[in-house]
Amino acid sequence: MGRTRSGQGSAIGAETAPMPVVVPRSRSTVRGRLMAAVVALTATTLAVSAATGLALQLRSTDRAIDESLERAAAALHDLERGRPAGDDEARAPWSSVHTLLATAVQNRVPGEHEGVVSLVDGALHVRASDVTEPLRIDLDTELIAAVQALDPLDPRADEPRTVRTSTTEYRLVALPVTVPAQPDVHGQLVVAFDRSAQVAAVRRIFVTYAGVGLMALGAMTVVAWFVVGRMLRPVRLLRDTARRITESDLSERIEVHGSDDLADLARTVNAxxxxxQRAFGSQRELADDVGHELRTPLTIVRGHLELVDPHDADDVRTTQQLVLDEVDRMQRLVDDLVTLATADRPDFVKPAPCDVGRLTDEVLEKARALGERRFVVVSRADVTALVDAQRITQAWLQLLANAVRYSDPWSTVRLGSEVWDGRLLLWVRDEGPGVPQGEEARIFERFHRGQADRKQHGAGLGLPIVAAIASAHGGRVFLEHPPPGAGTGVVFVLDLPAVGLVDGDRTLDTDLLEHHR
Structure with missing residues (x-):
């Protein structure tokens, strides 16, 4: 859908010839905006990817340095425990800090950008040989001074630390060394990495990546410029049609030609x-119906409160009872609206293993309070299925309440639960007058009320709630009329998928359901 562009009004005549100038400039502006967005997004993506990759690589480098320093500390501790002799000889303790440090430095083979030195009582003792030591940390007086200032008795001396000097940035450990034979002599084994050099090597890689990314961005910009230009041509059709669609008039539809991507887009927009259009209509109808439903009880309450005689106790009690009844009716309406409003939420139903046979019996007991009817369980499914027992009970009782509303006192209301061809069927049959032919398709619409609902001030939300509960379970609710000769009434069926079925894998005879009804 194109954006309306200024400068293309109908006042410009064909004979003035500004149109060929204005249209390309406007179209180029749209292309420029799209290209700016694409290039900015791509550049941002490349920059974020490079920054993320650089940060991860630097973290990996620091982790590798710290792991190497931790291994150096572990190796020194192993060496401090004793000097191995022959296979049959016991480990002998070290007799000299100097000897221990010299052995530790000799055993440590420095890696790239790594240096090793030892100190005894703050003075340089020995370092790795010039052949094996790429980094001469003994020549950095600032580093040696920083190490000498450390407390060798600090319990955190084994932990890696960062030291910055005017030469570079180091990551090091200064490991304290003592031997029982020389308790007053304190040594230190210093293992240090030139972190700045290792970071610089990583950064050089990402500088190369940045150069390649810029070249790729330039090539993509050139190609996208021509591609976007070709794509914008057919969009004008959608733009011109969309201009005729207003907020108050949604009846305009886009003319569809062909079967390409543009045709699919037009069909999608039309849908x-x-x-x-349906949503706005439903919204207006909902607002009108809710306003009407709440206005009526409020008017009744206000009228009786204005006429009540506060000195007449009987009149006060009568008015109080009437007001409470109207408030209860408004509360039920609000509760029903809240239920329908939350029907699309994923937590509207919470399926759990449920004994359907027991649920059938419980619903039967609860139904007895709905009215003076003869409630009969015709079929009972002794199975366990994954359903939300509370929601199913709510829907089932609503169907039973609906049957009571539309049937005569002491008539029979039948209910049952069955498993049929992989479906869980929960149904209710009454002996009322049935549903008129023209209302069958509308009884599950919100605020649609039959004659009985109008007489009893029903809000027309009961069956829509049942439909919402069935839909949330992946099922549906429908009605059937009894076959000819089977009497009056109507059958409402909750048709649910038999999920998690236990002891219910049998398939009932296809005529069994109608037989029970």
């Missing part, structure tokens, strides 16, 4: 407009 969206259909949904919006």
């Amino acid at each position: 969206m407009l259909d949904r919006l």
Whole structure:
């Protein structure tokens, strides 16, 4: 859908010839905006990817340095425990700090950008040989001074630390060394890495990456410029049609030609407009119906409160009872609206293993309080299925309440639960007058009320709630009329998938359901 562009009004005549100038400039502006967005997004993506990769690589480098320093500390501790002799000889303790440090330095083979020295009582003792030591940390007086200032008795002396000097940035450990034979002599084994040099090597890699990314961004910009230009041509059709669609008039539809991507886009937009038109209509109808439903009890309450005689106790009690009844009716309406409003949430139903046979018996007991009817369980499924027992009970009782509303006192209301061809069927049959032919398709719509609902001030939300609960379980609710000769009434069926079925894998005879009804 294109954006309306200024400078293309109908006041410009064909004979003035500004149109060929204005249209390309406007189209180029749209292309420029799209290209700016694409290039900015791509550049941002490349920059974020490079920054993330650099940060991860630097973290990996620091982790590798710290792991190497930790291994150096572990090796020194192993060496401090004793000097191995022959296979049959016991480990002998070290007799000299100097000897221990010399052995530790000799055993440590420095890696790239790594240096090793030892100190005894703050003075340089020995370092790795010039052949094996790429980094001469003994020549950095600032580093040696920083190491000499450390407390060798600090319990955190084994932990890696960062030291910055005017030469570079080091990551090191200064490991304290003592031997029982020389308790007053304190040595230190210093293992240090030139972190700045290792970081610089990583950064050089990402500088190369940045150069390659810039070249790729330039090539992509050139190609995208021509591709976007070709793509924008057919969009004008959608733009011109969309101009005729207003907020108050959603009846306009885009003319569809062909079967390409543009045709699919037009069909999608048309479908969206259909949904919006229905949604706006439903919204207006909902607002009107809710306003009407709440206005009536409020008017009744206000009228009786204005006429109540506060000195007449009987009148006060009567008015109080009437007001409470109207408040209860408004509360039920609000509760029903809240239920429908939350029907699309993923936690609207919480399926759990449920004994369907026991649930059938419980619903039967609860139904007895709905009215003076003869409630009969015709079929009972002794199975366990994954359903939300509370929601199913709510829907089932609503169907039973609906049957009571539309049937005569002491008539029979039948209910049952069955497993049929992989489906869990929960149904209710009454002996009422049935549903008129023209209302069958509308009884599950919100605020649609039959004659009995109008007489009893029903809000028309009961069956829509049942439909919402069935839909949330992946099922549906439908009605059937009894076969000819089977009497009056109607059958409402909750048709649910038999998920997690236990002891219910049998398939009932296809005529069994109608037989029970």
